[in-house]
Amino acid sequence: MNRYGIYLRASLLAGLATVALAGCGMMGGSKTASFSGTMNAASEVPPNMTRGSGTAEAWLNKDTNVLKYKITYDGLSGPATAAHFHGPAVAGSNAGVVLPFANPSSPIEGQATLTPAQAADLMAGRWYANVHTAANPGGEIRGQMLPKM
Incomplete structure (x- = not known):
């Protein structure tokens, strides 16, 4: 390999390393974690046949454990x-329920302070948003809250 090829290869590797390190810094430096869940009847346990759908979004301040959320949905059976x-x-x-919403009407917006255990469960993708109706008292639509990358 000639001198130009070696220089070019070294420059590319240095550039990739810089981008990778910058990306790691951005991920670790943020004090806010974002989550989202696509809500539908097929995600319910057990699934149902309704046509409702929605989106659950949440933002957790990792320093204070304050969670802000917004849930929107439509097309429910009632x-x-x-x-x-x-x-x-x-x-x-x-x-079981870990955080009830004061009003189930869409859009649902609010905030709450989580315990460290609740924050850890949310961060691990072990929370879901659920909307109930009279026809589906166990839940009509559900969305697993997954961290956004």
């Missing part, structure tokens, strides 16, 4: 009777 976050549970399993 009015929502309750809505909340459940956990800890992975997709395909159920868990």
Whole structure:
């Protein structure tokens, strides 16, 4: 390999290393973690056949454990009777309510301070958002809260 080829290869490697290190710094330096969940009837346990859908979004301040959230949905079989976050549970399993919402009407917006254990479960993807109706009292639509990368 000639001198130009060696120089070019070394420059490319140095550039890739810089980009990789900068990316790691950006990920570790942020004090806010973002989460999202696509809500649908197929994600319920057990699944149901309704056509409702929605999106759950949340932002956790990792320094204070303050969680801000917004849930929007439409197309339910009837009015929502309750809505909340459940956990800890992975997709395909159920868990108890960890954070009830004061009003189940879309859009649902609010904030709460989580315990360290709740924050750890959320960070691990073990929370889900759930909206209940009279026709589906166990839950009509559900979305697993997964960290955004």
